[in-house]
Amino acid sequence: MANKRDLKKDINYVLGDIIEAVDVWEYTNPTKETKESEAIIDDAIETFDVLIAKVNAKDVENKKAHFKSINTELETKGRELIERINKL
Numbered sequence: 001m002a003n004k005r006d007l008k009k010d011i012n013y014v015l016g017d018i019i020e021a022v023d024v025w026e027y028t029n030p031t032k033e034t035k036e037s038e039a040i041i042d043d044a045i046e047t048f049d050v051l052i053a054k055v056n057a058k059d060v061e062n063k064k065a066h067f068k069s070i071n072t073e074l075e076t077k078g079r080e081l082i083e084r085i086n087k088l
Helices: 003-029 033-054 063-086
Strands: none
Touching: 003 033, 003 063, 033 063
């Protein structure tokens, strides 16, 4: 089971890397429209806020299942954002 600190680090690293990938794409493609890439960054930040709020929730009965569901949600959202980056 991941503890709270490790889960927060995973969320930060995964979504930070996604934002960095979008920044690299914007830098290497200066002539292309950045509306979709900015939307990806906004969604990554929103996902970060939602997941951190879930990690910090105090009224959780089964912490192991709760953290596992957060980790699964991070994987799902991360893959969705990566797919959107690949379509740019």
